[in-house]
Amino acid sequence: MGWNSWNTFGSEVDEIVVRETAAAMMDTGLLDAGYRFVNIDDFWQAEARKDGRLIWDSEKFLSGIPRLAADLHGMGFSFGLYSCAGTHTCGGRPGSYGHEAEDAKAFAEWGVDFLKYDNCYLPPGLDGRLLFRRMGMSLLGCGRPILFSACEWGRSEPWLWAASVGASMWRISGDIDDRWDSIVENGFRLLADLAPYAGPGRWNDPDMLVVGMHGVGNDEVVDGTGCTDAEYRSQFALWCLASSPLFIGADIRNLDKKSLDLLSNTGAIAINQDVLGIPGRRIGIHEHGGENAEVWSRPLADGSIAVGLFNMGNQAGRRVSVAWESLGLDVGTSLRVRDVLDDIDLGLHHHEFTGFVDGHDVMLLQLRHEKNMN
Numbered sequence: 001m002g003w004n005s006w007n008t009f010g011s012e013v014d015e016i017v018v019r020e021t022a023a024a025m026m027d028t029g030l031l032d033a034g035y036r037f038v039n040i041d042d043f044w045q046a047e048a049r050k051d052g053r054l055i056w057d058s059e060k061f062l063s064g065i066p067r068l069a070a071d072l073h074g075m076g077f078s079f080g081l082y083s084c085a086g087t088h089t090c091g092g093r094p095g096s097y098g099h100e101a102e103d104a105k106a107f108a109e110w111g112v113d114f115l116k117y118d119n120c121y122l123p124p125g126l127d128g129r130l131l132f133r134r135m136g137m138s139l140l141g142c143g144r145p146i147l148f149s150a151c152e153w154g155r156s157e158p159w160l161w162a163a164s165v166g167a168s169m170w171r172i173s174g175d176i177d178d179r180w181d182s183i184v185e186n187g188f189r190l191l192a193d194l195a196p197y198a199g200p201g202r203w204n205d206p207d208m209l210v211v212g213m214h215g216v217g218n219d220e221v222v223d224g225t226g227c228t229d230a231e232y233r234s235q236f237a238l239w240c241l242a243s244s245p246l247f248i249g250a251d252i253r254n255l256d257k258k259s260l261d262l263l264s265n266t267g268a269i270a271i272n273q274d275v276l277g278i279p280g281r282r283i284g285i286h287e288h289g290g291e292n293a294e295v296w297s298r299p300l301a302d303g304s305i306a307v308g309l310f311n312m313g314n315q316a317g318r319r320v321s322v323a324w325e326s327l328g329l330d331v332g333t334s335l336r337v338r339d340v341l342d343d344i345d346l347g348l349h350h351h352e353f354t355g356f357v358d359g360h361d362v363m364l365l366q367l368r369h370e371k372n373m374n
């Protein structure tokens with residue numbers, strides 16, 4: 001959980017933005033809610049290596065990366081950087097190809113805790129998996145624990161091999177946009193098939209949260225007016241159900257109240273962070289009048305079950321049901337139902353629960369056996 005600079009700032013990221021964002025994460029309570037990583041994406045590097053060494057852009061990062069990392073650590077954050085498996089990053093800055101071990105050592109010396117590793121400008125004929133392995137092994141040997149985040153956009157099925165080269169998470173898709181279609185493609189479509197490959201220490205990454213962007217940000221991510229609040233709720237609920245990394249991409253300094261409340265929702269975060277780490281599965285698609293509703297669920301460590309009732313269409317107040325039988329439970333079971341996002345007890349239910357869900361919205365539920373209630 002954390003923040004990444006790309007969605008909003010793209011190539012404009014600098015030290016001031018990073019420091020102001022970290023301060024805002026403290027002030028808003030997002031750090032306390034669990035958003036621990038402050039990650040700088042592409043464009044922190046100088047335009048060229050110096051004497052073979054990767055260096056930061058000293059005009060944008062006046063106090064230098066090690067000082068910035070130390071200050072963030074002092075505030076209670078972990079610190080992330082970005083590099084690339086090819087000769088250049090996707091933004092054309094120097095990549096780590098051929099310098100993997102020395103770059104990993106430099107990251108360790110600078111106090112880096114997280115590395116996002118991208119997939120542009122690979123030398124022709126080389127298997128990208130080998131290059132990810134090289135960096136994964138270099139990080140293991142660099143003398144500091146650095147979380148390895150593989151970003152090869154799902155091209156060569158990283159869910160099959162990225163964990164074996166040391167990655168704790170891997171992108172399953174191309175870049176997300178602040179658009180409903182993009183949430184559907186990166187999230188609902190891909191996660192439905194890929195849930196079985198994730199688990200503790202190995203997570204499917206459908207890219208950053210667009211929650212709260214409202215169409216403001218990096219041109220490559222923003223396309224129009226942005227999503228509705230309902231669509232943001234759906235993205236957040238799905239990423240939580242899927243156990244996917246929660247990286248905020250919005251400008252935290254200017255986050256609207258609804259988005260801040262959503263991102264801080266303790267019940268949803270507890271589902272995302274549940275220690276069993278069993279990613280949610282899609283257990284039903286209901287079609288009505290040409291529009292779908294989807295039901296997702298995941299078991300939680302305390303014996304309760306998280307369920308998402310998603311209205312994928314536009315119809316307001318559509319009925320979406322989850323039957324106990326589809327959850328593998330006896331039809332006669334009595335379950336207490338809680339609306340997690342709105343924090344409301346919806347009472348005791350038998351056989352099934354039916355919610356009324358607006359277009360592109362979600363009802364995120366937690367179902368408990370009565371005996372688990374205190």
Ligand code: GAL
Nearest residue numbers: 006041042090091118151175
């Ligand atoms: C893309 C990557 C984005 C962002 C960008 C930076 O390849 O998918 O998330 O990191 O490069 O140039």
